[in-house]
Amino acid sequence: MRLGSGTFAACCVVVEVLGVVLFLRGFFPAPVRSFSGTKHQAEPPAPEPSAGSTSNWTKLPPPLFSKVVIMLIDALRDDFVFGSKGVKFMPYTTYLVEKGASHSFVAEAKPPTVTMPRIKALMTGSLPGFIDVVRNLNSPALLEDNVIAQAKAAGKRIIFYGDETWMKLFPKHFVEYDGTTSYFVSDYTEVDENVTRHLDKALKRGDWDVLILHYLGLDHIGHVSGPSSPLIGRKLSEMDSILMKIHTSLLSEERETLLPNLLVLCGDHGMSETGSHGASSMEEVNTPLILISSAFERKPGDVRRPEHVQQTDLAATLAIGLGLPIPKNSVGSLLFPAIEGKPMREQLRFLHLNTVQLAKLLQETVPSYKKEPGFEQFKISERLHGNWIRLYLEENNSEVLFNLGTKVRKQYLDALKTLSLSLSRQVAQYDVYSMVVGTIVVLEVLTLLLLSIPQALSNKAELEVPLLSPVFSLLFYLTFLVLSAIHVIVCTSAESSCYFCSLSWLTAGGVMMLISALLCAVVSALTKVFVDGKLLSKNAAHSNAQWSELDLLILLGTVGHVLSLGASSFIEEEHQTWYFLVSTLCLALCHDIYRNCLLGDDCELQRSLHMEECFGSATPALQDKNAGSAVLELNRGCKGPPSLDALRGFEKWMVLASPWVILICCRLLRSLNQTGVQWAHRPDLGLWLASSDHKTALSVLAALSLVVIFTLVQRRCSLASKVAMALGLLGVYCYRAAIGNVLFPWQQDNKDISKGIIEARFVYVFVLGILFTGTKDLLKSQVIAADFTVKTVGLWEIYSGLVLLAALLSRPHNLPVLVLSLLIQTLMAKFVWKPLRHDAAEITVMHYWFGQAFFYFQGNSNNIATVDISAGFVGLDAYVEIPAMFLTAFATYAEPVLWASHLVSFLSSEASSSALSHACFCYALIRSFPVSAYIILVTSLRYHLFIWSVFSPKLLYEGMHLLITAAVCVFFTAMDQTNTKS
């Protein structure tokens, strides 16, 4: 079967996406332990250990507290309470921490520091896997054993006000609730008022046992204006007054009941210096955890420093405090100060319960649990405890008993610490089988792509895909049989759950068939390459010598970047790699240009020589499989004399200056958004602009940027879309003014901040309108085979529609990024690619490199925290999943998509017919190369220390980028089809 190389590449990328999805499912397994949650009722609580004599205390100990209020403040960092900010803005809390009846801790949250996994950690005591970040936007009900479910089963009445996520996690657990949505990041007063307005009523009524309040305002302020904003102080004092209200009400109520009440103040995660969260820096990880209760009496002068504990410890403590069984999967250890005031027997009982639970969990997860030091300690302390009980029941010498008891207690605490540590170190189980299958698919696709380089980049841009013959070959059936056999064996013998095995047999068989077909295709391509290689080995000798410096740089840069992905620092600072490569590319272009300009005649001589050679060997050197550059070079040789001499004075100067202009632009953009890890704290222009003091500067800059965007984009559009573009850009400014980012000159204060829904929808109408006109033009050019210009105009219109959408979604201080990317595209197209006549492959790679560099110029990084989720809610009244996800993805990958779309438009308006399919092929190749290499790297580094904090987010980014590349390639192919038809 003959296929165009574009179509072939698009098919390959789509298959590769399948492989990557399979790999990701294996790499981020769904939590395995979750389904044990339903049968917890059946097991009786562990009885008190006893050596010989009988102890009758087999039931769970009674609750320690009658009522529990959990006040969770989103993104409450530890220094907001314990630091200078706390002293200044939270006087009541500071008083409680320093002098009141309370215990305070610094609870360490494990990354990913995102709300949903943190809520799960707080309530189940387990460590949710990384994949929870992805599910954060679509949180399903929590099936794992947790405190809330236990409390409900024990007949406690729970009331909840706050973040909606809780209601999704615990759908039928609350007797009364009111959810606030966490997605309007710019709203930070109403979200909290919606929680507080119920508070008086609930406190007065008192017909509940557990009250949970989740305040989102602080997190929203952090996202919008960072931790040093003056709004933070105001919010903290608001929170302080709420805490005081709850505390006084609880105290006054306590007089009527026997048991004391408990008030828990905690944060789910911290806040980085830029105000976001998700990663594992100290600021994001450390949260305060304060337990306040009249049970925790303290003598005057008793100074308690906040102790460092784990966030997961709260679940066990709450369970004990409420007299519930500890959640099964909890890896936390009881916060001992909370039970310090109890008699020794109860203390030991609680510690025993906790240790038994942890030991059981260890038994379930670690096969060789008996060798674990924690388990041994547990056994010893249980024995000691039994002896102590016997002593306790027999005689009552309090002195001896107390001393012995303290010893047992110490032993228990040590055991708890060791058990908890070894459990939380347990790395998630990887589903290796699915990972291997996914990797095989991806690697086969990559090999196929690499092997078909010479054919795909030849002038015809077509290649013979051996599809039918392998399907009937013996190899295909043999491979299929072997794979099926392996599948059966693996799936029947697997101990842990495996995603690929859980698929239906038909689907699994389909994947097996795909793998064997790909294998046959690879084998036949390989034989063909060898046969051709022998024939053409003579011609190939000189082709290597013809690589230009630019091709060499492109090849080395690509390979070097892929190699750099093996080091965690290079992943964290990947933007530096791209900036470096792009700068080098500019200098190489500069060298090229100067040589062409100043030594034009010399080169012409060489070029004519090349031409003769190239006509002499009309079939390009096919067997060079390292890269297509040999072929590219050959095409380049045939292009004829450089046209630089023909340029007039002004244009020549522009050609000479444009690499420098581009370099300066890149340098400016570099200082706009600092990303990465090492230098992320450096002050940058973006933060300066985003701060509320410089609103006027931001407004001027945004307005200027929008005007420049219009002038740069409008040239190639039809009149209707010009008008639509102008109105749309005006709408963008109005939207930003409405949500309070920028100012109108006549509007001095920002009193009325709305969500800007009307303005944003106004812009969407124009975006859709422009895209629609573009599509209409494209269809017209296809159906009636109209002139070439209609299609080009259509493509440029689609491009400008995307620009408008990007302008709407990007934050106002990022508008210059958009402007400069448009400027660089124009400069490169007009003064570099056209005069120097680079071929399609080189132009594609340059587009890809610039797209990558601009991805980081936007302020993105390989860290989940930099994804701007507020973009997903532009113009939406409530959270709607699909548009929100689409908008967020587009806002994140706006620049790569814009560069790819510029590539399509540019090539179809300038270059020859085969250029588009060459470009599509190169684009697919240059994306699938790093993805495949990275998959192998991650598999081999899966026990690396930074696997969750550095490598996994990068893997998600790579997967997402591949998906977008697949979409781009399909778009390319569609354009190519219309091209060939017309």
Added chain:
Amino acid sequence: MKDTDIKRLLYTHLLCIFSIILSIFIPSLFLENFSILETHLTWLCICSVCVTAVNLVLYLVVKPNASSRRSSLSYKVTRFLKCCIYFLMSCFSFHIIFVLYGAPLIELVLETFLFAVTLSTFTTVPCLCLLGPNIKAWLRVFSRNGVTSVWENSLQITTISSFVGTWLGAFPIPLDWERPWQVWPISCTLGATFGYVAGLVISPLWIYWNRKQLTYKNN
């Protein structure tokens, strides 16, 4: 003719390498606390002065451009002044390029500039000695198939390897090893020096191995 040229080339290069090694060890006799990493700037100055001096002396002694006609004193003076201006310009343009590559604009200006000076001594000074202030000749030498003598060929190799060394020297900067030599611009200057030395070693050998294939258009 060619073989003697290659031999002379080798000796001059060995002298240059020797001067760099001297610049590392001699100052510690006179200066207290001298080390490459801690008193990096001092070393940079000493190294560039050494290399420049050796290059000038070698140029005057060896005279690779034998064809240069006898000319008046004023011509020589203007030529020398032009060379100085070119050198300064190359320092400034290197500085600008470093900043464009991402070096801090305001902080560490002295460091960046001294790095630019060092790189200029490794690249521009030999060019000025050999080719004189003639941009076209420079461009000719640094484009493919443009060299016309053994000297130009070695110049091409050393210059390119200095640049490549500098380029590669930037790679350790983002790594989180927290070593003293990862600080800007130490790794880059070390890279440049290693590149220059490597070029000095490689170029005579390379020319020697390929002496049969190399044919120079003598014009």
